[in-house]
Amino acid sequence: MSRPHLETHLRAKVASGGKLLVPYLMAGQSDDWLDTVQALAEAGADAIEIGLPFSDPIMDGPVIQQAAVVALERGTTPESALRELATLDLDIPLVVMTYYNLIFRAGHDRFAGRLAEVGVSGCILPDLSLEEMDDWGRAASAAGVDTVLLVAPSTSVERAQMICDRSRGFLYAVGRMGVTGERAEISHQVAEVVEKVKPLTTLPVCVGVGVSNPAQAAQVTGLADGAVVGSALVRRLLEGAGPEGAASFIASLRHAIDQRG
Amino acid sequence: MTAPTQSMGNPSSEGWFGDFGGRFVPEPLMPACLELEAAFTDAWADPAFHAEFESVLSSFGGRPTPVSECLRLSEELGIRLLLKREDLAHTGSHKINNVIGQALLTKRMGKTKMIAETGAGQHGVASATAAALLGLECTVYMGEVDTKRQALNVFRMELLGAKVHPVTSGSRTLKDAVNEAMRTWVAEVDDTHYCLGSVMGPHPFPWMVREFQSILGREARGQCEKILGDVPDYVVACVGGGSNAAGIFSGFANSRAQLIGVEALGGAAIASGIPGVLHGMMSQLLQDEAGQINEAHSISAGLDYPGIGPEHAHLAATGRATYATAGDDEVLDALQRLSRTEGIIPALEPAHALAWIINEAGRAIPTGSTVLLNMSGRGDKDVAQVREILQAKGLYQ
Ligand SMILES: Cc1ncc(COP(=O)(O)O)c(C=O)c1O
Numbered sequence: 001m002s003r004p005h006l007e008t009h010l011r012a013k014v015a016s017g018g019k020l021l022v023p024y025l026m027a028g029q030s031d032d033w034l035d036t037v038q039a040l041a042e043a044g045a046d047a048i049e050i051g052l053p054f055s056d057p058i059m060d061g062p063v064i065q066q067a068a069v070v071a072l073e074r075g076t077t078p079e080s081a082l083r084e085l086a087t088l089d090l091d092i093p094l095v096v097m098t099y100y101n102l103i104f105r106a107g108h109d110r111f112a113g114r115l116a117e118v119g120v121s122g123c124i125l126p127d128l129s130l131e132e133m134d135d136w137g138r139a140a141s142a143a144g145v146d147t148v149l150l151v152a153p154s155t156s157v158e159r160a161q162m163i164c165d166r167s168r169g170f171l172y173a174v175g176r177m178g179v180t181g182e183r184a185e186i187s188h189q190v191a192e193v194v195e196k197v198k199p200l201t202t203l204p205v206c207v208g209v210g211v212s213n214p215a216q217a218a219q220v221t222g223l224a225d226g227a228v229v230g231s232a233l234v235r236r237l238l239e240g241a242g243p244e245g246a247a248s249f250i251a252s253l254r255h256a257i258d259q260r261g
Numbered sequence: 262m263t264a265p266t267q268s269m270g271n272p273s274s275e276g277w278f279g280d281f282g283g284r285f286v287p288e289p290l291m292p293a294c295l296e297l298e299a300a301f302t303d304a305w306a307d308p309a310f311h312a313e314f315e316s317v318l319s320s321f322g323g324r325p326t327p328v329s330e331c332l333r334l335s336e337e338l339g340i341r342l343l344l345k346r347e348d349l350a351h352t353g354s355h356k357i358n359n360v361i362g363q364a365l366l367t368k369r370m371g372k373t374k375m376i377a378e379t380g381a382g383q384h385g386v387a388s389a390t391a392a393a394l395l396g397l398e399c400t401v402y403m404g405e406v407d408t409k410r411q412a413l414n415v416f417r418m419e420l421l422g423a424k425v426h427p428v429t430s431g432s433r434t435l436k437d438a439v440n441e442a443m444r445t446w447v448a449e450v451d452d453t454h455y456c457l458g459s460v461m462g463p464h465p466f467p468w469m470v471r472e473f474q475s476i477l478g479r480e481a482r483g484q485c486e487k488i489l490g491d492v493p494d495y496v497v498a499c500v501g502g503g504s505n506a507a508g509i510f511s512g513f514a515n516s517r518a519q520l521i522g523v524e525a526l527g528g529a530a531i532a533s534g535i536p537g538v539l540h541g542m543m544s545q546l547l548q549d550e551a552g553q554i555n556e557a558h559s560i561s562a563g564l565d566y567p568g569i570g571p572e573h574a575h576l577a578a579t580g581r582a583t584y585a586t587a588g589d590d591e592v593l594d595a596l597q598r599l600s601r602t603e604g605i606i607p608a609l610e611p612a613h614a615l616a617w618i619i620n621e622a623g624r625a626i627p628t629g630s631t632v633l634l635n636m637s638g639r640g641d642k643d644v645a646q647v648r649e650i651l652q653a654k655g656l657y658q
Contacts, residue, residue: 055553056436056539058443059287065430077551100285101538105552126287127538131275152289154450163288177289178448 006047006093006122006146006169010204010226013046019257020170020206020226021217023233023250024049024097026067027084028076032243034084039243041090044254049124049228050085052078052098059099059126061181063231066238078102079114086118095122095148095169100136103128108139116143122169124148130163137166148172151197153189164201171197173224175207181231182212186219194224214256221257229253268515269471269507269572276464279578281571284463286541290443293450294541298465300370305472310365317361318476321394322351324358326477328484328633333602338622340629343493344605344636345481345509354608354638355477355505356387360456362473364391367454374398374453378442380407380435380501381563381610382414383638384458389423391456399423402442404434407562414642432556434565435501439540459502460570463541467570471507478512481633489631492516498635499614500524500584501563503570505637510582518633520582522573523614525592528557530569531577531584544571560589560650561609561643587616595619596640596647606640609647 010020023040027033027050040048053071057064078098085094096115103111103125115123123145128136130149140147146169151160154177164171173194176187190207197205207220208228220227229250236245276282276298284294304310318324326349331342347355360377367375375397379385385401392399401418405427408415415425431437439462446455460467460474485493496513498506500522510520524531534545539554547555547567557565576582587595592609595616600606607615614634618626626632640647651657 055431056440058440058540059447061444062430069431072553079551099538101546101548101554102552104538104543105535105548105550127285127541129284129286129288129291132283132285150288152287152292154289154292156292159291174289177450179444 003090003119003121004093006095009093010046010170014204014225019221020046020204021250021254021257022047022049022206022226022228024051024228024230025234025237026051026053026064026071027081028053028071028074029067029234029237034088035243036237036246037088038090039247040250041092043247043250045092045250046226047093047095049095049097050081052081052096052102054099054102057099059179061179061231063235063238064180067234070238078106082114082118082120085120093122094120095124096120097124100125100128103136108136112139112143112145115145120145122146122148124172126150130166133166150174151193153177153193157196160197161200164197164203167203170204170206170226171201172228173197173205173207175209175211175220178209180209182235183210186210186216190220191223214252217253218256218260222260227257269511272464272468276468278572278575280536281544281574282464282467283543284541285538285543286463287447289447290450293446294463294465296370300366301465301469304366304369314362314365317365318358322357322361323349324476325480326350328481328488330488331603334599337602338619340622340626341631342618343485343488343631343633345477345633347477347505347635347637348605348607348639352383352387352390353641354383354387355474355508356384356458357390358476358508359458359470359473359504360384360387360391363454363456364395364397367397367456368395370454372452372454374449375456376400376402376442376445376453377456377458378402378435378438379458380438380565381561382407382411382418382642383563385423385425386414386417386421388456389418389421392423393421400426402426402428402438402445404428404432404438406433407435410562410646411642413645434556435562436554436567443540459504460507460572461502461540461542461568467542467572470504471511471572474504474508475511477508478510481509482512485633492518493631493633495519495521495626495630495632497521497523497614497618497632499564499610499637500569500573501566501610503573505635507570507572509635510576514581520576521617522582522584523617524569524584524586525557525559525561525564525613526586526588527559528564528566529586530567531573532586534569539568542571544568545574560592561613563610564613585617587613591616591620593647593650605636606644607636608638608640609643611635611637
């Protein structure tokens with residue numbers, strides 16, 4: 001399992017003039033979710049975010065909530081998801097996205113160690129604030145796992161600087177004030193938040209929350225280094241798109257992004 | 262038996278009561294939490310804000326509420342039982358204290374809308390009331406299960422001009438209503454204040470809500486000193502999130518009184534919980550091996566919560582307060598017994614605290630003890646449900 005490391009991989013791609021595409025799916029949301037991960041990698045993803053289902057996902061809208069319900073009903077646990085991920089043969093990095101209680105319950109060192117063992121090199125915990133992340137941050141860096149932090153439209157420049165300094169892997173720019181979900185239009189807040197953080201960091205900046213289709217992905221990567229696409233993909237998977245449908249959707253985003261570049 | 266005394270002080274600058282509390286919210290909400298903390302700190306240091314808060318609570322909210330002696334039940338139990346009558350406050354529960362404080366703060370922050378979660382509907386009704394009084398827009402998130410259990414409270418909120426948003430995610434009860442209110446807050450934080458209904462959630466809520474509720478504890482302390490010439494031996498309150506308990510405990514924490522919180526047996530975060538993070542706070546939570554939150558189950562919608570306010574987790578850890586449980590059947594008995602002996606129909610929530618007292622009088626509570634029960638709300642909202650249950654059990658035709 002010599003998957004490339006998250007930050008190294010993404011920085012290299014951006015340095016070579018490329019734009020980043022990071023799809024998200026929920027671990028265990030269907031029987032063939034592992035095949036889907038593989039298919040996304042082949043369709044042009046630069047990294048893949050794997051959601052570990054949590055019972056109370058306060059940063060997620062109805063689509064990802066539904067995926068979590070399905071995954072939990074299928075018996076998915078953090079450990080079962082990680083065990084399955086370990087079996088994948090991928091040449092792009094994986095990032096886990098979940099809520100802090102699952103990590104706190106497992107124990108910081110144990111969880112960080114497990115991520116490293118199964119070849120996950122990044123972690124996003126939206127409800128772990130900058131103020132409360134010290135213990136996890138120590139365990140994650142000791143295990144060589146990047147903790148990706150969020151900056152929001154509401155974040156002040158001073159806070160954004162502190163967040164940029166602590167973030168690893170990439171910087172997750174929340175593209176609008178709201179929870180995950182598809183939106184008809186890209187918010188004007190995307191440009192504002194990207195302009196706010198760009199002078200503060202050399203990390204790749206990826207915009208997530210609300211990026212729903214190829215045109216929007218192209219629009220967002222015109223401003224930032226990359227796009228995270230969650231609900232639009234997860235909805236298709238919930239509707240039964242399967243690995244092939246997922247791959248063709250991600251390929252369409254890839255094409256739109258590269259076309260523009 | 263002497264209880265350790267310890268006043269309920271302020272949390273640390275990051276909102277910790279010992280090992281519990283903190284601020285575990287997504288970054289989009291952090292600025293709002295920081296803004297709220299600054300606004301509350303400023304308001305609470307302002308005598309004009311206190312004056313307005315107290316004046317609204319007396320001219321509109323019905324404060325101070327009395328302390329009543331339970332003469333007949335006391336005799337039956339062999340103790341001296343007093344009730345702090347929050348059931349007589351406007352809207353029928355202690356929830357009015359908190360919402361008046363937060364609604365005034367909403368206006369002070371220049372916001373025009375409030376959102377709130379509700380379980381039993383009491384906090385929702387209180388929020389809708391405060392919003393109507395102060396001219397704020399109000400939307401209340403309520404689990405779909407609870408909108409059915411408490412249909413009349415849905416109507417009350419709507420009469421008061423609030424929108425009620427049934428929540429269909431998860432267990433469709435209080436915990437999911439909080440999730441949905443938080444999600445909405447993320448999107449609408451610019452002009453919207455989240456009026457949380459208990460001493461839970463991210464800092465500064467647990468501290469702020471306790472401070473707004475401490476008015477009832479201060480009153481009760483003075484009233485007990487007049488009636489008993491002393492503090493009571495026991496101060497007992499039901500605990501959902503823990504706001505009525507925090508309010509009354511805060512008046513007695515620095516005294517010799519024993520503080521007892523009573524949780525619903527199926528939602529006992531202290532007895533059966535494990536430390537974890539939910540709804541922005543580190544506290545004791547009902548959860549499984551992997552850290553998924555378990556649903557609470559109780560006859561009382563107001564106590565159907567898998568967590569507990571962080572300060573209670575701290576009071577339990579230090580031993581300053583003790584937490585017990587009461588089951589549905591003994592709660593129903595307690596409700597009927599108080600109704601018949603004292604002419605007071607309690608809400609199902611404080612009936613939990615009463616059930617514990619009835620069970621323990623002459624046991625954990627020595628005969629002759631003085632006991633203050635926080636009668637956090639009246640039973641009007643529950644009578645239809647109680648009638649149905651009693652009919653189903655064949656105890657009422
Ligand atoms: C009358 C009454 N008491 C108690 C509670 C529980 O809340 P808390 O523990 O915050 O006092 C409720 C909640 O709805 C209630 O309506």
